[in-house]
Amino acid sequence: MIELVKIVKQIKLMPDAAQAPAFERTLPAINDAANWASQMAFEHFGLKGSVRELRKLCYGELKARGFGAQAAQHIIKRVADAYTALRANIRAGNLGPEKSKRRRKAESKPIVFRPHAAHTYDDRCLSWNYDAQTMSIWTLDGRVRNIRFACSPEVLKELAEHRQGESDLVFRDGKWFLTATCEVPEPEVFEPKDFIGVDRGIVNLATTSDGDNHQGRRLGRYRRWQARKRAELQAKQTRSAKQLLKKRARKEARHATHVNHKVAKEVVAVAQRTARGIALEELQGIRERVTVPRDQRARLSSWPFHQLGAFIAYKAKRAGVPFIEVDPAYTSQRCPRCSHTERGNRPTRDHFHCRRCGLAGPADVVAGVNVRTRARSAWVFVNMPDSVPAI
Ligand SMILES: [Zn+2]
Structure with missing residues (x-):
């Protein structure tokens, strides 16, 4: 039997000036709705709300807010999953012992999603055209079509052949990305000559x-340059400098990952x-x-x-x-x-x-x-x- 392995591929979306506003409106609206559903879940069930219970409680209102059936389902599932994960973390002791401050804090209020937290899309809300390297995606302004996306030829081939199931829409440093899952057959390990x-x-x-x-030297130079810039920024203690610092740290980590x-x-x-x-x-x-x-x-x-x-x-x-x-x-x-x-x-x-x-x-x-x-x-x-x- 051939084993399948799940791998995650990221592509960059390039909405044009006409397409971008729909994106910018949609993700915060989704997370806003998720926060509302989370609040409802917490009020009615504490940390214990199930998908079924939340659907009964929230589905109508989400539809009324303009979310399609699939989008509403996804929001509900995401909220329920977040509470399941929190319960698992508490059980595993990741938030400290029963009376600890951290754990009491987590237990005393609803889970909150950031305005640009990633959201999951399935194939009913998202479709791919690999040949044209475009996609269409559901937004609150309706379906946006012919959005161009960028990726390497290898990634494109992998997506076209093996992409399965859901993708996450991610907003990071002013740019849009999709992380897609591929299920690829795992090859047999060959017998090495050496x-x-x-x-x-x-x-x-x-x-x-x-x-x-x-490659090491080039990266070393890059890191030293980054460190110098970081020191300059650290010297200023302003809020914007701190934000820039965070952004730079993320960029640095991404560069290291790339190398x-x-x-x-x-x-x-x-x-x-x-x-x-x-x-x-x-x-x-x-x-x-x-x-x-x-x-x-x-x-x-x-x-x-x-x-x-x-x-x-x-x-x-x-x-x-x-x-x-x-x-x-x-x-x-x-x-x-x-x-x-x-x-x-x-x-x-x-x-x-x-x-x-x-x-x-x-x-x-x-x-x-x-x-x-x-x-x-x-x-x-x-x-x-x-x-x-x-x-
Ligand atoms: Zn020797």
Whole structure:
């Protein structure tokens, strides 16, 4: 049986000047209605309102406010889901113990939705024309047709072939996006000829055992520039400066995500082309292993190493590329030629020089090679559970 995996794709909507006002009116109106329904739910059922109960209570009024049957249903479902999630969080203790201030606060008032909180559309409120790269979408001003959308050719292909079910309309920093769900068949993992060992680092985000470096310096410069701008803004303590700061932080995070996606894609493409698997160090090793000056430590801990690993794992899975994580201990201090392991093999952060056999090279490549070596033995172990090791 073929397993299906759900993946989420985001596209950017580009409503023109005539289309934009309908959008700008609709999302706040939906959230306003959701807040009203939430208030009603809270008054009648506390945190316990079900979809069925809320429908009885709110459906008529929502229709009267100009929402179509589908839109009204979606609003009701979203409100009921929000209370279900809150109940689950309380049960799980995420809001603290029973009498805690946070929990009492959450229990004492209705859930509130932000004016531009994302809202879910299903295929009855939304239709796609992939060839023309346009869509039509329900709004309070009626159906708006021929809205252009932007995405990469790969995403477009994925959407055309595998998109299923609901999409979320998202408004962020003045722009409109849709996140659509695709259900794609998961390919079988191929038998690798070898492994690519990947070392994650600060300067080079990813260095492979082939000696390939993946973009780091350009990003470092970008981050330093961002940090300077941030410092300038922090110096001003005004409200608008704070808002700008938040916006900038989001932009920065998006940029880092973008770069991580790109690096992960490159690594997986090479592995697929050369019929090799990918090996990474297990994450908890990274901060212990790297010794960096104190002023750089913040940068290291904030750097999304984790995200890069998650992206590589995910893209590998989607491509049928074998992926494993290996023990990170001493991968930066061990000599790949003679196995001699000591801290002195790594005189500086960037250089490796074996004190026994003299092998020298870039430290991150050496680490990548060590990761590969571990992957080779680990893979045999994983895939031959019944074999008896030779003694
Ligand atoms: Zn050596």
